[in-house]
Amino acid sequence: MAQTGRPEATDTSGHPAVAIVGPGAIGTTVAAALHQAGRTPKLCGRTPRASLELRDDRGRVLVPGPVHTDPAQAAGTVDLVFLAVKSTQVRASAPWLAALCRPDTVVCVLQNGVEQEAAVAPFVPGCPVLPAVVWFPAEAQPDGTVRLRGEARLTLPDAPASRTVREALSGTRCSIELAADFLSVAWRKLLQNAVAGLMVLSGRRAGMFGRADISRLSLAYLRECLAVARAEGAVLSDEVPREILESFHGYPADLGTSILADREADRPLEWDVRNGVVSRRGRAHRVPTPISDVVAPLLAAASEGPG
Ligand SMILES: NC(=O)c1ccc[n+]([C@@H]2O[C@H](COP(=O)([O-])OP(=O)(O)OC[C@H]3O[C@@H](n4cnc5c(N)ncnc54)[C@H](OP(=O)(O)O)[C@@H]3O)[C@@H](O)[C@H]2O)c1
Structure with missing residues (x-):
């Protein structure tokens, strides 16, 4: 985990500074929601891209990149990481987590399953790891765009760290529900x-x-x-x-x-x-x-x- 990296800190709008690790179908949807609200996140992936594009029935959203591919070159820690790689790719994305996280960085895992916390916590010691249930279907298309089929919606545990995610996504097209159970x-x-x-x-x-x-x-x-x-x-x-x-x-x-x-x-x-x-x-x-x-x-x- 980065201990000395320059924090990007909270952005000038007062919203948490966000990075998306894994800008695929789900990552692009969340990135587009943030970008539309004027809070473009840092994009961290495996394949270099100049930008991301989300399409749905309402039109298209172009999220400016680039998609960074070298953790050593993407300076600065953030307040919130959305980890949207597949569960099979968590280990390979560990260098991104090390570069982006300081001990209070919230890591919100946008993955299927019931074991996200156990899978990710070893790579981000000291950071709160939040599992999220992702309710929307999104499909990466052969041309590299992402097709969103439904309303973007996440459920998070009703835990203190979820506040950071709510602040980041407040007023965006991606709604958040907190679940006591x-x-x-x-x-x-x-x-x-x-x-x-x-x-x-x-x-x-x-x-x-x-x-x-x-x-x-x-x-x-x-x-x-x-x-x-x-x-x-x-x-x-x-x-x-x-x-x-x-x-x-x-x-x-x-x-x-x-x-x-x-x-x-x-x-x-x-x-x-x-x-x-x-x-x-x-x-x-x-x-x-x-x-x-x-x-x-x-x-x-x-x-x-x-x-
Ligand atoms: N898609 C859905 O409708 C949906 C719905 C609910 C839940 N989910 C869950 O959400 C999670 C993400 O799914 P997805 O469909 O968004 O997957 P995806 O489209 O395959 O996106 C994964 C992204 O992670 C990138 N990646 C792979 N290895 C990486 C690494 N080492 N470092 C950084 N980035 C890396 C991939 O890059 P490349 O471009 O190089 O492959 C891709 O951009 C999964 O757990 C899935 O089960 C998906």
Whole structure:
């Protein structure tokens, strides 16, 4: 972690100075929300770009760059880092975290899963690490732009560090909700992500949930995930599996999921944080997870091979 790097400090508007590490689909959406409000963040990525572009039904937002790619060259710590790399890329992004964080920097992790804090905290000792539930679908397009499909919305734990995130995003198009029972919200989203993983195994988009056989399989899988979530302390009703399935029935047939986009591009999959976690936590609580125990190894093999 940077101890002596010149702090960029709070920007002149009084809002926290922000860096986005991982300016992909989610990072670009948050960067665009900040830029539209006159609070352009520092962009820290892997692939150099002159700018970022977000498109949605309302038009386009061009976020001026550059996307910095060398942590040693991007001087200055910030008040708030949005970490929006994939969970498989956290370790590789550690040099960015070291360069941008001082001990009071808030690190808000914009990733799926329920284990963000444990995964990121070792790389930012002393910094508050906040998990966030990301509710909006955003898709990186082949031309490098990002398509936002829905309203930008995050849920954070009702914790002191969340104030910094609220201040940073106040008055922007990205709304923030604070959850007193964040664990339950995060597990509910995890159930949604876990079942979305079935799209990878079929190579199909959300329309596949219209099939009766897939609906039955999804419900059984969701009930299994619910049992693990409850064993972890989540308070979720018996209705949650059916509610999630119904939401999939309501999605546009061509709606994908980021793990499907990764599979289609032959990139590593976030199978462990989205699906493997159900088997792992189930084993710890002695909750049987027979469907997860089939789904997770198939996703792992799709991600990592060999073959
Ligand atoms: N997309 C969605 O709709 C959605 C919805 C809810 C939650 N999520 C979750 O949000 C997280 C981010 O997903 P995403 O879809 O935004 O992923 P993404 O589009 O792949 O974005 C990841 C970004 O991180 C960059 N990156 C990779 N390694 C890096 C490194 N070492 N240092 C700095 N930047 C690095 C990538 O750069 P390159 O351009 O070089 O690849 C890319 O710009 C995931 O956990 C995902 O599950 C996504």
